[in-house]
Amino acid sequence: MTGAEALLETSRRLGIELCFANPGTTEMPLVAALDRVGLRAVLGLFEGVCTGAADGYARMAERPAATLLHLGPGFANGLANLHNARRAGSPVLNWIGDHASWHLAVDAPLTSDIRALAGTVGWVRSAENAARLARDGADAIAAALGPPGGVASLIIPVDAQWDDAPGPLPLATARRNRASASADALERTLCALRSPGCGLLLGGHALRGSALHAAAQIRSHTGCRVWTETFAARHERGAGLPDFPRLPYFPEQARETLLGVAELVLVGTRNPVAFFAYPNQPSRLAPEPCAITTLCGAHDDAAASLEALAHELGAPREVAVADRPRAAVASGPLDSGTLGRTLAALQPEGAIVVDEAATSGLAWAAHASAAPPHTVLALTGGAIGQGLPCAVGAALARPGQRVIAFQADGSGLYTLQALWTMAREALDVTVVICANRAYRILQVELARAGIAEPGPKARSLTQLGPPPVDWVAAARAFGVPGTSVRSAEELAQALQRSFAAAGPSLVEAILAG
């Protein structure tokens, strides 16, 4: 048995079922071992597809998939989506092939400092030899599962892959471990909730259904205010689920939202900070002074923590969730409002919506709280190009569930190669491109920076045309059927067709203005 086989078999026993791969010469023994071990491999045409898919898979499956990447440059191509995975707290396992151990000293063309790169997103180890490779692989999986868990990268010289190894480790499936809130944290939170100016900020695992219900009980019992974090790794929403306002993206709006809060309790999230800094504005969003109490962190079991809290409070077990009327299909020209309303009106129950719609997605988010129950996966780390790959991974984690990639056009272009993997794997993904043909957020930010009339050079850097990108042609290039729509009625038809059909399809929603 080779080191590669020992690694893959050990990883399979520990629960790794899937590998998002873009291998090269230094990964050939691992590639050859896939068939012998029986591990599923999904090819991405670019490494950012593989890492974003592993993030999406982890968010929905609650266990890591592996990526298989080619030395430093291959890993670098996947880094942006690993950054998002790190911010999402997703367990992701990277297998990175490297030169044979004796070959590193001669600085061959593809040699680079992989450890320095991988260290920026989490746990990293360089395997030393085939004999220890299975153990290294198990350690990497343990690091990914945590606590706290996250991105774990194992650098594997090719000789450690091809050399003989003693065999796989006798291990059984490992699961993600989430710690519940400590008695001390519970006590401090109970104390904070006695303050009239107490607010809860929910994030991470606190955005699952049972946690949301517990938060509603606590709010009903104490009168505290409750918000959800701005960009959540996984947020369960829709009819029958308590819905809390989202902390706004722009810091001045977020600060206004939190005005008057004297005690802020963090549940599955961090002390909120501005996404970007602005002149003479503080980085923190909570008012000064405001006491900060952490019930539990992003990697912890927030649902159990909130349930324990509700129990301690003696909160009512059942709190009625107000009926919210579902939006109707809009009519007329498409803008982000009619687009969002129409999508919210038609999205099927149980949909997984990967929301990288950026400025085009706000109206949908408002309407979707009344849509049938669904799960939203947001861009957690701000590294755009996460949506389409994340949809690939979510679809593979949840076969039979409709995935909707709700996608800004500018962001989607970073990793459009994901469309090919959707086609190859026949994934039930509906891609909705919000084609405003601009980096709209940058136009907003230029205005916020006081540049009311940007010059032609500045303006050209925020415009995605001419030429306009033809997303239907891009979809066809990668084997995905596509259609372009300009009205809400056309959009509704296209969405209904897509939701009814197996496999992927793309709808390019051309937005007016």
Next chain:
Amino acid sequence: MTGAEALLETSRRLGIELCFANPGTTEMPLVAALDRVGLRAVLGLFEGVCTGAADGYARMAERPAATLLHLGPGFANGLANLHNARRAGSPVLNWIGDHASWHLAVDAPLTSDIRALAGTVGWVRSAENAARLARDGADAIAAALGPPGGVASLIIPVDAQWDDAPGPLPLATARRNRASASADALERTLCALRSPGCGLLLGGHALRGSALHAAAQIRSHTGCRVWTETFAARHERGAGLPDFPRLPYFPEQARETLLGVAELVLVGTRNPVAFFAYPNQPSRLAPEPCAITTLCGAHDDAAASLEALAHELGAPREVAVADRPRAAVASGPLDSGTLGRTLAALQPEGAIVVDEAATSGLAWAAHASAAPPHTVLALTGGAIGQGLPCAVGAALARPGQRVIAFQADGSGLYTLQALWTMAREALDVTVVICANRAYRILQVELARAGIAEPGPKARSLTQLGPPPVDWVAAARAFGVPGTSVRSAEELAQALQRSFAAAGPSLVEAILAG
């Protein structure tokens, strides 16, 4: 004047004319300053396009372009092509926006260790404030220009961009500095050339026309053998130019080529090593024993060094270059042979050929030595996805010259967004896609690893279909006219049309078998 304006104006004075940009919120003051300073900005839809273009520009212009990138994830997206630029010895200047200095401590979503990333490809500095920013920018340009020169990254907190600065530095255009061989190196080389088993390996700057002529004079005078390095940043070839055999890619072939060499003189290149290691094979390609003498390194002025050497030897000033009959257009089904012959038969004089054709490019390289004089830019660092972006940069450095992006399909898919920049900037680029619909090199490497019959999983990771990628649709998506051909006759027609027309076009050459 803002720090951003002081930086851009100082850089403009130092000779920076062009910025390949993919900015975000933390770069808005630099974006706004572009118009005020009058620096040309070219938008890439993905950062790998920007960095690859900066590499291509540097190879042809002999001075750096700037890139404008968005924090750590934006930089990471550009890293693979910076790795190639590093291996090419290209001067590239990166301006990387970062959070405001006071915002770093709160670990906002887009915060990451940019220094760790940038340090893997060259010089890096974090700007401290607006007052020093122009000085930091000048230092970065000096680092890029060298000697030795290369990739230089300046991390610029947004407050250093928007704060007031004293003004630009009073500097004038700086040029790339290349050192000539030392008297000592010349002496050692003269000594080595007295050995009957002496060979010269040419690379880097030694592959310019005048250097090649000097090498031919030296060969004629001493009888030494001469080779060129396998992957050259810039190689001038074609009718009238001395042509030397290229060191083969596979190490056993390279070792066989160098068999019997007792003294190997390195001119503008490094002691050759295998691209990848194989079991029980050494990393070095020169035979043991073989004395290694370095006349000059990759960053040095190899042409001047070789001319000095020829002069010291008293070599004849003129050596006739043998007439090589130009290949004729092929006929029949397309394979890498008929494709290469047809392209070599038709490519216009002065063409810049960006060769990322991988396994499909060997026949062309053989035939092209008899084509009219042209320049070849190769994949220097092995990080695939370099070709299309490099073609963008080369075209911007040399308006009026035809650029041919000779592109393997698998590699081209990493950074296909470059097609859009070709269309937007109306660049005279002919993209020739070698569509064998496989990662052919990996199929070869699987076989070399002894896996004669790969299993279905392994095989699927080397196949680019189903579904096949439709490159004509991909081109249309990005505003580039395209056509698909299956015979040498069709290819010849498509090439002639493309060479005759201004602006970009794409030819998808579907290869049989």
